[in-house]
Amino acid sequence: MVNPLTYVFRSKVVEKFEFSDAELEALGSELKMEVNKVFGHSLAIRELDSGSDNSTEIEISNLGTPHYDVERFGISFVASPRHADVLLVTGAVTLNMVEAVLKTYEAMPFPKFVVAVGDDACDGGIYKGSYAVLGGVDKILPVDIKIPGNPPSPKEILRGIFALVKKASG
């Protein structure tokens, strides 16, 4: 029989993680200051895929992984548009998604912001001219910031979010 007290007194399980990116840390702390000021310490983001090729989703979810861990900077990804300040939209807006995109946007409380992430969300990218897409999020939603890239890296997305927070404060 194991004495349960050994669980209490044994050394804590922690991951050894040697990683530092000075540029990311600098950007993060600046972002945190702005988020504190403009969004009352917490920026809630809802991600919406309107027809991307899934690489942009992967990079956005990478923001939450240990290398980036953006929750440290006051940013959280929320499950419902009703909790969100910002809508991150990826993809060129397919005809099959138009209704869902509009409903998601309508469900957000004011004030609300829209960020287009990735080349196809910015202007349709390689899908421009296809019968199946509208060609860019700004065709149906008021877009505040565009983050181009195929796909943009997590750091580029973070820079875009910083630009948005700056814009929202000004």
Next chain:
Amino acid sequence: MNSNKKIAGSLSPVGLRLKDNRQIQFNPAVLETRYATDLIIDISGTELQIRRGKNNEFYIPLAEEEFLKTMPSFSEKGFVLLILFCVQDFEENPGFTLFYIFRMNGFTDVFAFMRHVGTETTSVAALFPSACWYEREIRDGFGIEFTDAFDKRRLFLHEAYPGGLHPLLKSFKNGKIQAIQNPEEAYPFKQVEGEGVYQIPVGPVHAGIIEPGHFRFSVIGESIFNLEIRLFYKHRGIEKLAERKTPSACLLIAEAISGDETVANAVAFCTAVEKIAGIEVPPRASYLRGILLELERIYSHMGDLSGMITDIGFPRMTTPFLILRENIFRQNEYLTGSRFMRGAIDLGGVKKEISGEVLSKLSLYLKKFVPQFESAIAAVHTSSSLIDRFSTTGVLKKKLIAPLNLTGPIARAAGVPYDVRLCHPYGIYKYVSPKIDAKTAADVLSRFEVKAAEVLNSASFIQKLISSIPDGAIIAETTGFAISNIPDGYALSMVEAARGQNLHWIYIRSGVIDRYKVRTASFCNWQAIEHAVLGNIVPDFPLINKSLNLSYAGTDL
């Protein structure tokens, strides 16, 4: 040819070991192909006209009467329907030609049966269940009615598309269409009724950072009694976009089919075009392609492994996987300049040289990666609560694998060791064979273990390639000339992407693409989820979904 012989000499040839210890050669010997075609002639009972395609696939035109007579016996003999698609005005035949492509266990070759049809024809979905979605897809794309089909709902054209619109017809010019605002009719889901049965509609917008799709659960208490999925929200019109494009311009479209299958789809696309143009990829390029393909498998599987653990609410256990995965993304960027290895593959080889120095750094990194990965996996095995959630959850019956053409890790976890790299080898896999692990329990735990084993196998496969990579050209010298003088023709190519068998069929006419048909593994594998969740509780759905790792983008096109 000579250059390829050189690699072949330095490495032992591979083969697929069968039950009775018969060895199938990786290069289809004349005798064996004879046997397979003989079998088809036996079944159909007539002398058939058999044409060999550009990538060693066979094309067999069948008259309507022969077709109807032989399909039941093909189904009985265990032919697996890989794909069914339509081509308009194929070669000298105005109208529609349906291609039914089959494989048989134990054969490296695949057979395409060509059936010439009008705007009305008959369904084979009762014989080959996987045909159901293909037939609905063809109906949407070309307006062909399958009169006796049991499911005649639209597939990729949702309510916003006006009736009578068939975008893959040659007469349809790609461009803006008049979408229906506020459509009245709703999609008819299967209704399950009875005492205590209720429905849970989920999506298309989900709670996480994931792609859109709709799930309609019929639930009794907590157990799932029926699940119906509705996809194609991300339909971007990829096949139409490819029409009239030059092969080089279309490569970008191939890369965008599914983001985390960029390399796999680029290689499949390039292989088909190279076969049509008669381009021989130099050995060094084949090795480099192999390295990138396996790196893609590693990062893709790492995402699943961490995702499965996340979905049972155990975030601490996921961090080592996420850290290692980010490191692989950085290796990708170091090797190719892109975290998703975009633009790395080119017609005739690879776009940029990856120097020996860079490769040896990758090799050094992988030496560090392997023990770290192994310790993360060992940690997973120490958690009884995790094993409890994974084990016996989401069982996929083995008898579904062939009828639905389920492939990739999910099939290998259900006791079917099918892998395109071994069964229909291409590129470097003709000369070096990766190790395959299979499990039989077919639950979430087996899928986890198969994927974990594949990560390690891919890492050691990359090491093997790095240690034996020859010097030389990275792109065939004749590529530019061959592409600008590309003859009319068609070819089928298959690759084993992280999710399973991806299939590309390209038809080139007058130097441009006339028809580009893509079918990723997810298109077939999605249909597995409707079966795997039955009897499981609703909270296990995300876990089962993640363990199957299905791409929406790769399905919706």
